[in-house]
Amino acid sequence: MSRAAIIAAPVAMAENGLSPKWSLALSGLSAAQRNDIRKRMRTQILPPRSILFRQGAPSDTLVVLEDGRVRLLQTQRNGEQFAFGVFVGGTVLGLAALVLDRPRILTAEAIDQVVISVMPRSDFVACTRNVPGFLDNITRLLALLSVESIERSGPLALDDAWVRxxxxxxxxxxxxxxxxxxxxxxLTQEDLAKMVGVSRAWVGAALAEFERLSLISKRRSRITIEQPDRLADFVAASRNRSPLRR
Structure with missing residues (x-):
């Protein structure tokens, strides 16, 4: 079984107001309104591999990833686990389940040290009711996340494993x-395998082939993209079923 990964585009730290996600939630609000929202949040620094929240747990907090990387995972009833993507600073995590007041549908795990801001659900609801414009912004943010999810997952779902x-x-x-x-x-080869929806052995063989083509080099837990343009060419050529430019 394969499942396409949904990869978030790189964004800046939310506190700098540059993130297209958290900054959208704060768009148009006055300095006083932003400060009121910020005062309801507490900042935490978590070490690598920490669990921010688990699948099935109550959606009792708003979580904003300020810095670092987090991957979202889902575990199936048969024990299979899929990675839905890696997200970086500025991303709001678990927003849909929070708004619906439903259990978390994914697990969020830190890849490296992360900085997060957390707001209790009761304060989040109070902000949507008492801060003019905040609820409209959250509605637009949910719509944006939905569209991005469709745009990213649609093409990848039709791609073969090499392209993914x-x-x-x-x-x-x-x-x-x-x-x-x-x-x-x-990230380990097992992490990449979960994102692509294949076995770890297949990822190992595929990375070896990419290295043979001088597209990447591997060293311990680091993969270096030696020729980004040629790797992008490989993806495009494989998607179009045309020969790779050498």
Whole structure:
């Protein structure tokens, strides 16, 4: 069984007001209104592999990822686990379940150290009722997240595993001051397998083939995208079933 990963685009820290997600929730609000919302939130710093919330737990808090990376996971009844994507600073996590007051449908796990801001659901509801414009912003944010989910998952659902893996590598790669090429760190082959919806052995073989083509290099828990343009070409060529440009 395969399931497409939904990868969030990189965004800045929410507190800087640059995130297209959390900043949308605060859009048009006065400084006093923003300050009122902020005072209801507490900041936490969590170590790598920490669980922010678990699937099935009550949706009792609004969670804003300020910095770091978090992956969202879902466990099926048969024990299979799927990764729905990796999200970075600025993302609001678990918003739909919070608004509906339903149990969490996903588990959120920190990949590296993360900084989060948390607001109790009672305060979140109070803000939607008492802060003019905040409820409208939350409604637009939910609509945006829904559209983004469809736009990202639709094409990937039709792609084969090679295209999904290549697309995920491109999406996850970030510039690293220690390396002139984009890198991916902190994720295991098992993590990538869950995102692509294949076995860990298949991911290992596929990464070896990418390395043979000089598209990537691997070292411990770090993958370096040696030729980002050619990897993007590979994804496009595989999607269109045309030969890879060499």
């Amino acid at each position: 893996l290549g697309s995920i590598l491109v999406s996850l790669a970030r510039n690293d001051s220690r390396n002139s090429c984009p890198t991916i760190s902190g």
